[in-house]
Structure formats: structure tokens, C-alpha cells
Amino acid sequence: MSSVIFTLADLKRILLEGSGAPEGTDLEGDILDMEFSDIGYDSLALLETTSRIEREYRIELDESRVGDATTPRALLDAISAHLTARAA
Template structure:
């Protein structure tokens, strides 16, 4: 059975839908290792983003996964860990 992967493009789409983007930030650039704070996303925007991810992908994220100090790579990894098949998570 193929597992679903959450990608940077998925995150970009949801960030834009949930909170828009600061005009000074190019979300099309390589943002994976830039903190959400630097990208202009505050806690409320990240909570909205997390809620949309949870609803769309049927998962539950920890509040720690939605911190301004984290990066898109951190959030993508957290989402994909939730999406991994049960056997893959136990490995």
C-alpha cells in the first residue's frame, strides 16, 4: 500500500490558504530550513495552518510541531511521521 507524502508544495499551498504570505517573503524559494518566524508566520497563523493540515490529512499534530522557531522541514517531517503506515513507524 502506497503511503501519502506531505511535501513542501503541500505546505506552501496550505500556508497561503490559511495565512497568506508576507510580501517580503518568497515562498517559492528554498524555505525548508528558514524558521516560520523569519518567514513571517506567527503562532495564530501556524495554528490555522496546523488545523488545515489535520483536517485535510486526518492526523493530529502536537502543539510543539507548530512553533515559530521550527522550520518547514520540521513540520513536514512531523506530518509525514503521522502519515507513515503503522509498520513503518515501528521500524
């Protein structure tokens, strides 16, 4: 099975498609280690984001791991770990 890579650009695209950009948010900056709440995304926006990721990539993410992901880096790590395990 081929390996699928999920990047920060993918995450930004899905965030913008699902929730838009909160006023005053610059997703082009260095956001990897910023809390989602600090860049304007609440838990409802993240729920929509993970739902979109699951549909687009045809995966089911671990709810507890995704729930603990408070930064883009942590969410990317959770998604990448799932995709890597699925490819193995």
C-alpha cells in the same frame, strides 16, 4: 493502508490558503531551514496551518512535536512521521 506523502509544495499551498503570503515573502525560495518567523508566519498562522493539515489529511498531530517545529523542514518531518506511523 496506503502511504500518504506530505511535501513542501503541500505545506506552501496550505500556508498560502490559510494565511496568505506575508509582504515581502518569497515562498518559492529555499525556505526549508528558515525559521517560520523569518518568513513572516507567526504562531497564530502556524496554528491555522496545522489545523488545516489535520482537517485535510484527517490526522491529529502531536501538539508538542508540531510546537517544536520552527522551520518548514521540522514541520514536514513531524507530519511525515505521523503519516508513516499511521500507514504502518
